[in-house]
Structures are given as C-alpha cells and as structure tokens.
Amino acid sequence: MRKTFGLMTTLALVAVNAAALAQPPAGPNPAAPAAPPTLESCATLVAGRGGPPPGAPGAPGAARGPAAAGAPARGPAAPGVAAPARGPAPPATPATEPRARDDGRHKCFLLIAQKTRFDVLFVGDSITDWWQMTNRGKPEWDKTFVPLKAANFGIAGDTTQGVLWRMQNGELSGFKTKVIVFMLGTNNINRNSPAEIAAGDAMIIREFRKQQPQARVLVLGVFPRGMAADNPFRAQIRELNYHLSHVADQANVTYMDIGDKFLTADGTLTTEIMADGLHPTLKGYGIWADAIRDKVKELLRKA
Secondary structure (H helix, E strand, O other), X not given: OHHHHHHHHHHHHHHHHHHHHHOOOOOOOOOOOOOOOOHHHHHHHHHOOOOOOOOOOOOOOOOOOOXXXXXXXXOOOEOOEOOOOOOOOOOOOOOOOOOOXXXXXXXXXXXXXXXXXXXXXXXXXXXXXXXXXXXXOHHHHHHHOHHHOEEEEEOOOOOHHHHHHHHHOOOOOOOOOOEEEEXXXXXXXXXXXXXXXHHHHHHHHHHHHHHOOOOEEEEEOOXXXXXXXXXXXXXXXXXXXXXXXXXXXXXOEEEEOOHHHHOOOOOOOOOOOOOOOOOOOHHHHHHHHHHHHHHHHHHHHHO
C-alpha cells in the first residue's frame, strides 16, 4: 500500500511539473505588433511636436565643426521630447548613398501620399519639419501654405542619404503634386564636402523629376548658420549654394537663395530670427513665408 501511494505521489508531482513547464513565463506578455498608422494618428504625432528644439552640441553635423551655436538638432525621439546628443559623428558615408529611414514618420508620409491630395509638397530636414511645430512655424504655415493645399515631408535630423532613400521608397508615389519646395544639406556639413552634398541633392531632384515629372521644383539655398558673419559654417554654405544654383539650372527646376533676408546688414544672424543659430523662430518662419509665397503661387499657375 505504501509503495502504491508513493508511486501515485511521484506521478502527481511529475504531472504538476509538466503543467508548470507548459505555462508561459511570468512577467508581461510580449508586446503586440504596432498598429499601422492612420491619418488621425499621424496628425496627432505632428500636433504633439511642440517642445523646445534640441540644439545640443554633438548633434548630427556638429560633432567636428563649431560647437553650440548653429548645431543641427537630431529631432525629438518622441513627440515633444528633446533627444540627447549623439556624440561623435560616425564615419562619413557618400552623400549620394541612400540610407534607410523606415521609421514612423516615413510610414505616415507613405499614408499621406496614398490617402490625401495636395498641390505643394515641402521636403527637407528639421528646418522644414518645424513648420509644423506650434512654437515655431505652424502659425505661418496655417496662414500661408495650408490655403495652397501644402503637405510637409520634412524630418528633423535628416540628410541627403535619408531623404534620397525616402524618395526612392514610396514618398513620391500615389499622388501628383504641382510644386515641390526643397531645401536640404545642413546636416551633411562636416561629413561631406559642399560639392558632394550638392550631388546628393541633385540625385533627389532627379527623383522628383522622374516620379513627379509634372511638378515644378523650387530649390532653396541652404539657410545661413551660426550667429557671427565669420562663423566657419557660412563659407561652407556659400560653396554648397554655389553648386546648388547650377544643379537647379534646368527645365522646371528653379533656384532661390533667400538667406540674406535672415541677416542684419553686417551679416549677423540674431536670436530673434534663429534662436539657436540654425532653426528659425516664428519671426524667422514669417520671413521665409514672405520670401517664397509669390514664387510658389507663380509656379502653381504654371503647373
């Protein structure tokens, strides 16, 4: 009897242990796959991006150049949250080499391209992106460009490599726009030469012409950077813009350099116009809007 009882007890313990092994481990369940974006969730993402600009030393493009003033922002990692500095820049990659940026913003732009209609498309980095920030360009955007049916495909911290990949991976598909406003290159400075940056921009412009052949392209010279007129960034930007002026010298591609409109008579860039020496304030965005409004309307009439 004792042997039978002992055997039954052993079998019961084995069964309990086997059942325990079959159970999932304790702790939170694995995260479910992220839901695909909707137009509503994309609008919420943009609306929440109203925090202070990062502008931290060590941000992309600033690691090997002048510190602090004029350092480009990485862009918030989450809506309204400033990201930390990246630290030393990685080895330079060619400005003409596409680099994948398959993130939430890109997915939102794909959705906007497929589901909405617009006549004007802005493409660029944080300077373009922050047209949509409530404490930066949004009041001017709503006043000047929303009535022109404009969309914004700018991403903070982006480079020629990232934008080229985005344009080659769906952001120019599913719609026909009339005008593309394009400015890009400041985040490549100190990683690529001005001529190389212009070559990267030229490849993006070719994507515009190939995928949106009906569109008129307005290429803007890269804006001045750094408060003082002798800031080392200024010479590089002048050389970059020289190359861009020739890249844009073709049918349906127009070049405009409005950089001087942000400067005082002696070449100073004041904090009233660009508080961190790079990103326009609300007043700076107003200057930008006033400078290109008539040209955008002219190109819309010609499209």
